[in-house]
Amino acid sequence: MAAGRKVEHAPRVVIGVTGGIAAYKAAYLVRLFVKAGADVHVIPTPTALEMVGATTWEALTHHPVLVRTSEHADEVAHVRLGKEADLVVVAPATANTIAKARAGIADNLLLNTLLVAQCPVVMAPAMHTQMWEHPATQENIAVLQARGVHIIPPASGQLTGADSGPGRLPEPEDIFAQSWEILTGEHPDARAEQHSTEHTLRGRNILVTAGGTHEALDPVRFIGNRSSGRFGLEIARALLERGARVTVLAAHVARDITALASGAEIVPVSSARDLHQAVLARVKNADGVVMSAAVADFRPAEPAASKQKKDGSGKRVVELVENPDILADISHRRRRSGQLIVGFAAETGDANGSVLDYGREKARRKGADLLVINRVGEKTGFGEVPTEITVVTPAGEVIASGAGSKAQMAGIIAGLIADHFTTERV
Ligand code: CTP
Numbered sequence: 001m002a003a004g005r006k007v008e009h010a011p012r013v014v015i016g017v018t019g020g021i022a023a024y025k026a027a028y029l030v031r032l033f034v035k036a037g038a039d040v041h042v043i044p045t046p047t048a049l050e051m052v053g054a055t056t057w058e059a060l061t062h063h064p065v066l067v068r069t070s071e072h073a074d075e076v077a078h079v080r081l082g083k084e085a086d087l088v089v090v091a092p093a094t095a096n097t098i099a100k101a102r103a104g105i106a107d108n109l110l111l112n113t114l115l116v117a118q119c120p121v122v123m124a125p126a127m128h129t130q131m132w133e134h135p136a137t138q139e140n141i142a143v144l145q146a147r148g149v150h151i152i153p154p155a156s157g158q159l160t161g162a163d164s165g166p167g168r169l170p171e172p173e174d175i176f177a178q179s180w181e182i183l184t185g186e187h188p189d190a191r192a193e194q195h196s197t198e199h200t201l202r203g204r205n206i207l208v209t210a211g212g213t214h215e216a217l218d219p220v221r222f223i224g225n226r227s228s229g230r231f232g233l234e235i236a237r238a239l240l241e242r243g244a245r246v247t248v249l250a251a252h253v254a255r256d257i258t259a260l261a262s263g264a265e266i267v268p269v270s271s272a273r274d275l276h277q278a279v280l281a282r283v284k285n286a287d288g289v290v291m292s293a294a295v296a297d298f299r300p301a302e303p304a305a306s307k308q309k310k311d312g313s314g315k316r317v318v319e320l321v322e323n324p325d326i327l328a329d330i331s332h333r334r335r336r337s338g339q340l341i342v343g344f345a346a347e348t349g350d351a352n353g354s355v356l357d358y359g360r361e362k363a364r365r366k367g368a369d370l371l372v373i374n375r376v377g378e379k380t381g382f383g384e385v386p387t388e389i390t391v392v393t394p395a396g397e398v399i400a401s402g403a404g405s406k407a408q409m410a411g412i413i414a415g416l417i418a419d420h421f422t423t424e425r426v
Contacts, residue, residue, distance in 0.1 A: 010039040010404035011086040011183055014117070016110040017057075019047025020092035020126045022169035027052060029091055030060045032176040036188060037411060039404045041081055043110045045097065062405045066109060082113035087183045090114075091152075092126035092169045095137050101149075102140040122179045124152040129165030152178055200418040202243035207286040208236045208264075209279065209293035209326075211251035213272045217318065218304040227294035229253030231374075231387070234406045235290055236261035238414035247286075249278045251293050272296050272323035283330055288340040288417055291327045291368070299323055331367035340420050342413070343368035346376045360396040367394060369420075372413060391416060 013033050017026045023044075033040045042057035042065055054065040082088070090097065090110070097110070101123075106112045114121065123144065131137055132154060145151055152175055155168045169175075180188045210232020214222040229250060236246045237260050246264040251274075258266060269275045272295045283289060298320035308316075327343045345362045349355040359373030375388040387409045390401040402412050 010037055010402060010408050012081075012084055013038040013040050013179075013183070014081060014085045014088045014113060015040060015042050016088060016090040016093075016097075016113065017042060017044040017048040017052065018090065018092060018094045018097040018110070019045055019051060020094050020169065021051075022092040022126045023048045023051040025169050025172050026091050027056055027060060028172035029089070029175055030057065032172060033180075034060060034407075036176075036180065037408060039408060041085075043081075043113055045108050045110050062407055079112060079116050082116035083118060085113075085117055085119050087119055087122065087179060088113065088117045089122045089124070089175065089179050091122075091124035091172075091175050093123040095125070095127045095131045095134075098123065098125060098137065098140050098144065102143050120150060120182050121148075122150045122152060122175075122182060124169055124175050125154050125167075126169035127154070127167050129167045132167045150178075150182055200242050200422055201239060201414075204244045204287040204421060205247070205285055206239050206244045206288040206290065206417070207247050207249065207279065207282050208232050208239070208261075208290040209249045209251070209275060209295075210236070211253040212294040213251045213275055213296045213323075214270050215272065215296045215299035215323075216303040217300050218306065218308045220307050223296060223298075223300065224252070225294045225296065227251075228257065229293075230257055230260070231406045231410065232290070232292035233257055233260040234410035235292060235413055236264045238407075238410040239290075239417065240264060242414055242418050244288075247282060249275055249282075249293070251275055251295075272299060272326070276324050276326045276329070279326055279330060283339075284336055286336070286339065287421070288342065289330060290342045290413070290417075291330075292342075292344050292372075294346065295326060296323055325366070327368060328366045331369075340370070340417060341368045342370045342372060342417065345371055345373045347373055348376055356390060356392075356398075359390065360392055363392050363394045363396065369393070370399070370416060389413075 015030055017023050030040055040061045041063050042061055057065045100111055101114050106115050141151055154166050155170045156166045177188050211229035212225040212227030214224045216222050236248050239246050240263045248261050248264045248266045249269050250266050251269050269278050301319040301321045331341050343366050345359045347355040347358045355375050363371035371392050373390045387406050388403040389409045391399050400412055
């Protein structure tokens with residue numbers, strides 16, 4: 001296991017998209033930031049939204065896209081977003097937005113954000129050559145630069161129609177590289193070499209359990225939980241991206257998200273005992289097991305064979321018996337040497353202990369090689385909501401932590417799994 005790798009919170013990057021013809025290129029830029037591990041929020045201007053719709057930005061960033069200043073609560077959220085951002089990039093930046101930013105006009109959310117942002121701001125102008133060369137634009141650019149805004153000058157080349165000359169939006173890779181350097185002080189190529197995600201898990205078989213088990217009370221009723229399975233599927237996807245062969249044992253995973261793990265073998269299971277059998281059948285061939293499923297601790301002792309009727313007593317007592325602890329079972333009875341077993345702990349913390357206290361205790365008790373402690377609460381935990389993780393060893397050492405979308409946290413976990421096998425090979 002690679003020791004001491006710490007992951008700080010994912011950098012928050014706001015990408016402002018204005019209504020230039022090159023707005024579509026911003027989608028590539030967003031992808032580059034997301035791939036690099038940033039928590040990206042897109043704020044399009046109303047005109048930009050006519051060119052690239054909100055669904056594209058939401059699918060790429062996993063965050064809702066808000067545009068109107070009249071959406072009062074959202075305006076507050078965006079003021080906060082602007083204040084909390086580590087970097088704001090406006091690409092493409094039209095002559096109109098540049099002029100308004102210079103004047104301090106705030107008639108859309110992007111301009112509001114620019115007024116509150118305390119972080120570095122990068123603008124990549126794109127427009128017709130005449131507009132770019134016009135003294136008004138050049139003066140606006142000079143004023144913004146004097147205020148500390150980083151301007152990535154437009155590239156020369158064919159513009160819309162027959163025109164050519166300076167005005168084209170530079171390639172997304174160039175905007176990303178320059179912006180990333182401003183954000184981190186590090187050239188992205190150097191970083192890519194350090195933390196390459198390219199097929200570091202090629203040839204590894206990884207078993208991922210996802211979703212929440214259902215424990216039957218009778219043929220139509222069950223005891224279940226609120227897990228959607230999204231985190232498990234995001235982890236499966238991050239492992240697939242690194243070249244692993246992935247099998248997902250899916251306990252009632254929401255149907256609309258199974259495509260997240262396309263490329264994995266998906267095996268549906270229902271109860272904790274079904275899942276246990278499915279894990280035992282495959283664990284011998286697995287290099288790694290990721291136990292992200294929310295497994296019910298108890299099941300009805302005697303599920304009824306037919307649908308239960310009310311009996312008039314005004315109450316029903318159901319006897320529950322404990323389910324096998326799958327994670328503890330596979331951790332304590334290793335089926336394969338060198339195997340990496342990753343467990344999860346969904347914790348809220350209480351008066352007797354913090355989230356970390358309970359997580360450390362669980363890591364020791366269950367014997368997993370890594371335990372991902374996931375803080376759950378009203379606004380974090382289940383579904384597509386921000387997630388906070390801390391990864392500990394059975395000895396209680398914290399080896400990574402992070403906060404952000406489930407996709408980003410899945411990337412951290414897959415990175416740690418890849419580190420384990422890379423270190424093992426050396
Ligand atoms: N788990 C399991 N089998 C069970 C219960 C849980 O394999 N019967 C696994 C989960 O997949 C997860 C880890 O154990 O990886 C922790 O689950 P959690 O529900 O947080 O732990 P519990 O054992 O239920 O502990 P407690 O109720 O004391 O918090």
